[in-house]
Amino acid sequence: MTEFDDAFDPLTIGRRVRSLRQRLGLTLEEFAERIGKAPSQVSVVENGRRELRLSELQQYARALEANVAELLDAAELSEREHLEIALAKLQTTARYQRLSLPHIPARKSLSDDTLHAIVGLFREIERMDTERAATPEQARRANTELRAIMRARSNYFEELEAQATDLRAAISMPRGPLPQRGAAELASHLGFSLHSVPDLPRSTRSVLDRAHHRLYVPRAQREDGDQRTVVLQALAAQVLEHQAPANYADFLRQRVETNYLTGAILMPEQSCIELLAAAKQERQLSIEDLRDAFGVTYETAAHRFTNLATAHLDIPVHFLKVHESGTISKAYENDAVQFPADALGAVEGQLVCRQWSARRVFEVEDHFNPYHQYTDKPSGTYWCTSRVQQDALGLYSVSVGTPFEHVRWFRGRDTAHRYTSKCPSGACCQLPHPELTERWATSSFPSARMPSTMLAALPTGEFPGVDLRELYAFLERHAPTSE
Structure with missing residues (x-):
């Protein structure tokens, strides 16, 4: 596993499509006709505003007389194209948007030196922000x-x-x-x-x-x-x-x-794929079946499902582990669901909407069977399956969800549980009832339970949180006396 590779970025792929198309001397209209799509659809791809699925990548590569690897090879982009991509990405960041600056399109009239200056200055701002940030940030x-x-x-x-x-x-x-x-x-x-x-x-x-x-x-x-x-x-x-x-x-x-x-x-890949593919064919996908087949915890099975669902079943998913207090412990998504996030984009520690299955499941008395729910969210309708588990820190829910269009493959799709979430709007579930606010707002003073980690720096040392003095003393006690 390596650091993030721009080859997987829609904007980078779009620039590669444009570069290869122009190398062949094809206009946007000619290329669109070659792959049987409208020019506007190709334009959206070239501008990085839509991701291509694997089958589409293969179609585009054939039409461009290349292979998928060449299409994903960001190293083949020119320095100008790299600068244009960097400028476009910088302007989508929350930091740039908070500055209320105008959008700068990468027009041909914009010189390379100007692009270098804009990108360089903004990266320096990022570096300084990071340098000043506290360790938790x-x-x-x-x-x-x-x-x-x-x-x-x-x-x-x-x-x-x-x-x-x-x-x-x-x-x-x-x-x-x-x-x-x-x-x-x-x-x-x-x-x-x-x-x-x-x-x-x-x-x-x-x-x-x-x-x-x-x-x-x-x-x-x-x-x-x-x-x-x-x-x-x-x-x-x-x-x-x-x-x-x-x-x-x-x-x-x-x-x-x-x-x-x-x-x-x-949970070996091939064995999992065979089980999941058969279940999809029967429209009976279930995290429980995956868990039972391999004798692992529900959380492990849920994690493993997210590894394989999109790559092998073409199903986008999201995963949540939520404490009974409503705060997110772990999260993953590639299905455009919108998790609550802070200004840095971090979701861990954020409160989940009370209408989501990840919190509704705590109210269900039956913890033997899985809990299924549809939730109408601002980004669309999602179906989720959730379970409650316990560890040393209390109760947690583990949830796996998918957009409505993919629910037909899952067992539990016939659930009658359906709720509407308007979060992050405060009017959804965060604000108390107006009558209660009027009654108690001026006559209550709670003593807040402050998380012990709120003001603490992260553990230091080579291995964060590990007591090296205790560790080395342990190793010395247990080391064999002779080689």
Whole structure:
């Protein structure tokens, strides 16, 4: 997995289409006729205002006498085209829009030097803003950028899928659910011995001793406790050759890669695709069935579904993990749903509308069966399936949703639950009833429960939050006395 590649950006692809079209000497009208579309449709694509699906990319590439790889190759763009793309992107940012400056089209009359100056000045403003920002803001920016990478790739990382396939093949378990012994065999294949210990440092989930090829995991509270995920996440870091993160963005990237590879090992791609394709054919797609087929948690199954739904089923989706307080813990979307977000575009910690299934599910007494709901939102109508789960911090809901046009593939589409959300309008669910406001506004004074992390800086150190003194003392206690 690499940093965001402009090749996945609609604006970059649009410029490549225009460049290749002009190289062939085709007018907009001639090219549109060649692919059987209206010139206005091609113009929208060339200006980066619409994404192309894979089948359309192939159609455009053939018509341009190229292949898809050439169409996605941003390196082939001229310096002028890169500047025009940068200018267009800068003007869509919230920072630029807050300045209330006029839109600057990249006309031919605008010289390269002028473009360089505008783009350079604005990037310097961005750099200064980032430099002045508090550490939590930097973290939120990094998280927002990482979510953009995931969206651009439909949360599907082919290189990680290939690594998972190779690892499963190496232990002769290419298909189906991974038994607990499979995690142990994979550790042995990678040259590590497993050690369940009662004194693992509290700031860690597992510890790799790369010098002595040992993997330490916490001793399970129950003999039948499932330690596969903890073991696989640690081994994934070894396979991916992760080193101490250079910054918080690198730390987040490593976590995404580790979790993705772990999910792909637990739930191999080909086996998942076969199950999901058959379910789609029967119009019975279900996160529960995916969970039960591979013996994983509902959250793991939901995450894995987002990896494969768009890439293999052509279904855009969104994912939410929401605390019972209504705040977002994790989120992903490539279906144009609009999550609540702060000025930096970060969604974690934001309040979800009370009308969304992610919060409605907490009011349902039946937590054995999944909860399904249609929600009319400002960006369209969406169908969601939600479940409640519990961890050390309380109750959470895990939800997977899709636009109305794709609900026909899912079990639970016949639900009668339907609500309307007008958020972020305050009139939707955030404002109290006027009569109650009149009665209590001047006679109440609550003592707010302030989140402990609100004013705190993020943990420091090579591995954010890890107590290195405790960690190194632990390793010294458990290191073998002789090589």
